[in-house]
Amino acid sequence: xxxxMTVNGTAESHDVEPRTLLVHYLRDTLxxxxxxxxxxxxxxGACTVLVNGQSVKSCTVLAVQxxxxxxxxxEGMALADGRMHPVxxxxxxxHGLQCGYCTPGMVMAITSLLKENPxxxxxxxxxxxxxxxxxxxxxxxxxxxxxxASRSLEMHQ
Amino acid sequence: MIPASFDYVRAGSLDEAIALLKEHGDEAKLLAGGxxxxxxxxxxxxxxxxxxxxxxLSELSYVREEKEYVxxxxxxxxxxxxxxxxxxxxxxxxxxxxxxxGDPQVRHRGTIGGSISHGDPASDLPAxxxxxxxxxxxxxxxxxxxxxxxxxxxxxxxxALAPEExxxxxxxxxxxxxxxxxxxxxxxxxxxxxxxxxxxxxNGVGVGLINMxxxxxxxxxxxxxxxxxxxxxxAAELAAEGTEPSADFNGTVAYRQHVAKVLVRRALEKxxx
Numbered sequence: 001x002x003x004x005m006t007v008n009g010t011a012e013s014h015d016v017e018p019r020t021l022l023v024h025y026l027r028d029t030l031x032x033x034x035x036x037x038x039x040x041x042x043x044x045g046a047c048t049v050l051v052n053g054q055s056v057k058s059c060t061v062l063a064v065q066x067x068x069x070x071x072x073x074x075e076g077m078a079l080a081d082g083r084m085h086p087v088x089x090x091x092x093x094x095h096g097l098q099c100g101y102c103t104p105g106m107v108m109a110i111t112s113l114l115k116e117n118p119x120x121x122x123x124x125x126x127x128x129x130x131x132x133x134x135x136x137x138x139x140x141x142x143x144x145x146x147x148x149a150s151r152s153l154e155m156h157q
Numbered sequence: 158m159i160p161a162s163f164d165y166v167r168a169g170s171l172d173e174a175i176a177l178l179k180e181h182g183d184e185a186k187l188l189a190g191g192x193x194x195x196x197x198x199x200x201x202x203x204x205x206x207x208x209x210x211x212x213x214l215s216e217l218s219y220v221r222e223e224k225e226y227v228x229x230x231x232x233x234x235x236x237x238x239x240x241x242x243x244x245x246x247x248x249x250x251x252x253x254x255x256x257x258x259g260d261p262q263v264r265h266r267g268t269i270g271g272s273i274s275h276g277d278p279a280s281d282l283p284a285x286x287x288x289x290x291x292x293x294x295x296x297x298x299x300x301x302x303x304x305x306x307x308x309x310x311x312x313x314x315x316x317a318l319a320p321e322e323x324x325x326x327x328x329x330x331x332x333x334x335x336x337x338x339x340x341x342x343x344x345x346x347x348x349x350x351x352x353x354x355x356x357x358x359x360n361g362v363g364v365g366l367i368n369m370x371x372x373x374x375x376x377x378x379x380x381x382x383x384x385x386x387x388x389x390x391x392a393a394e395l396a397a398e399g400t401e402p403s404a405d406f407n408g409t410v411a412y413r414q415h416v417a418k419v420l421v422r423r424a425l426e427k428x429x430x
Contacts, residue, residue, distance in 0.1 A: 001165060018165035018208070040158050042196055043346065045262065054236075054265040060195050061266065064165050065188070065212060113261065130345035131260025 003067040007032070008076025016063050023047045025063035026073055034074040034104050038133070045132030048105035048112075049073050055112035057131070074104035077111070086152040087111050087145070096145030098136035106132050110146045114153055122147060160198035167210040171217070171296065171323065177209045178321040179298050185209050187323060189232055189271035192263050193280075217270070217325060220244045226292075226328045227251070231270025236261070238269055248329050250336035250356055254285045257338070260346040270324040273309075276316040276372070279348040281340065283310060283373030284365030288356045291329040297322035313371040332358050337427025339420035340367065343407070350407045351416040353396070355424035362430055369400040369417055379421055389430045393422035 004013045007030060014029050026032045026049065035058060038046030042060045049058045050072040077085040087107050090096065097103045106129070113120065113128040120128065125146045126139075134142060168174035178185055186205035188194060189212050197203040211217070217232040220241040227248040229238060238244050239256030258264055258272070258281055272282050273293065285291075286306040293304045298321055309317050318324065335357035340349045352367030353376070362383040364376040378395035397414035404410050 017162065019160045019162055021159065024159070040199070042192065042259075042263065045260070048262055051265075055262045056265050057262045060192060062165070062188075062191065062195070064167075065191060065210060067167075068213075109262065112265075127345070128261060131262045 001064055003063050005066050005068060006070045008072060018062065018064050020063045021059055022049070022061040022063050022066050022071075023058035025066075026058060026071070032073050032075050036101055036104060038101065038105075043131075043133070044102070044105075045109055045129075046102055046105040048108040048132065050108055050112060053112070053115060055109045055131075072108070074107060077107065085111070087114070087149040090145040090149035090152060091142075094141045094145040094148055096138070096141045098134075098138045102132060102134045102136075106134070106142055110149060113146070114150050118150060118153065120146070120150055158199040160195070161201060161204045163198075163205055164207045165210065166207065167213065171211070171214060171325065174209050174211045174214070174323060175296065175298055175321060177207075178323070181207050181209075182320055185320075187211055187271075187274075189268040190234060190266040191271075192259070192267040193271055193275040193277065211323070212268075222247050222331075223328075226330050229269055229327045229329075231324045231326060232268050233270075235259075235264035235267050235269065235272070239264065247331045248289075249334060250289070250332060250338060250354065251282075251285055251329055253336075254281050254338055254354065257281060257340060263346070269327055273327065274316055274318060274324050276310055276314045277348075278310075278313070278371055278373050279368040280373075281349065281352060281354075281367055284352060284354045284367045285338075285356075286327070286329065286365070287373055287375045288354045288363035288365035289329040289332060289358070290360065290363060291327060293324055294326035294328065295322045296325045301325070303328075307375065310372040330358060330360070332356055335429045337424035339424045339427075341416055341420065351402070351413050351420060353417060353420040353424045355421065355428040355430065357428045357430060362425070362428065364396075364421060364424070366396070366400065366417060366421075369397075369402045369413065371401065374400060376417075376421060379425075383425070383430055389422050389425035392430070393418050393425060396421035 036046040038044035184206040217230040219230040244252035340352040378398040382392040402413035
């Protein structure tokens, strides 16, 4: 079955089986392996991408469901001039990662969160990240990165 | 985990979806947000031969205020219910509970109609519908009919929908700030180990229980006690009456029945009983 979607600004069109999950389409067909598969059961958030600007878990979306949509993965976050997106930059500045496996999903989830709530409190961030697990338990600096990014994003606006 | 093979059709209209269901019968399943169905398919607990995707029928995504009730289109996503100004003003308990389902990513995809038609006794929204005395509007080849929420949940994951019928709208009586919702989970995003919702309206106090039996339940003994003048503490003592919770690694039957009493008391107190 043919799927057509925009991924990181590029129009993509491929034939896939209807049962192909969006995460497998992104990783295996498009080679965008920045989106990780963690639990594969809609729990951990490692596979979070943006569909039409909203965070979703791509292990629980069929590629055919996303046909016609605008998808953003971690590879599409950097700015046009090559600088990192403010959320990515905040992760570097705050050392918001340990092993790094959850990081792409965290960045996408925080980007969606800040779009809905540009000035979150620490509690807003912690609640807003309930769908993303860090097995290193490095939440302290992840939350800090989200708060720093929110101030940085404000400055960009 | 990858689902078994199936055919996929994206329905362009409600009529087309109903026609496809009529043609394919039990072989076909409706796909809305997919956040109940796809996990089952990945585990191969469900293997439909065909998915009829109605997720893009945007005419079924709305929250509207009618004279006596709030109408929510079946394909309204949980995030959109939770943030709807109409729901926040006229059905605040529904908006709040929609905002407590799963996590933000799940709420961006899951729909109210999909969650309710799934008939999972551990899900949150059916208890709200029962407590509020809500109604489901369903459409099939013979037209539309209304089903009271209390008649909708038949048995474990079985609801009063014919194979060719689609839930199109959820209606709840208008309500105000007199409500309480309590959910016990181990992790924030988990299903309730036990949950309770209490709502006080002009029709009295309604109490719904989450995960306390094979179907979503009303705590009728509690409702009757409150109607007879009992306070929250005394009424909540009856919360386990008529319940048949399962035992699993999260808790025994006795534990769940104890927790139900505690959560019902807290919910009643928050509802102003």
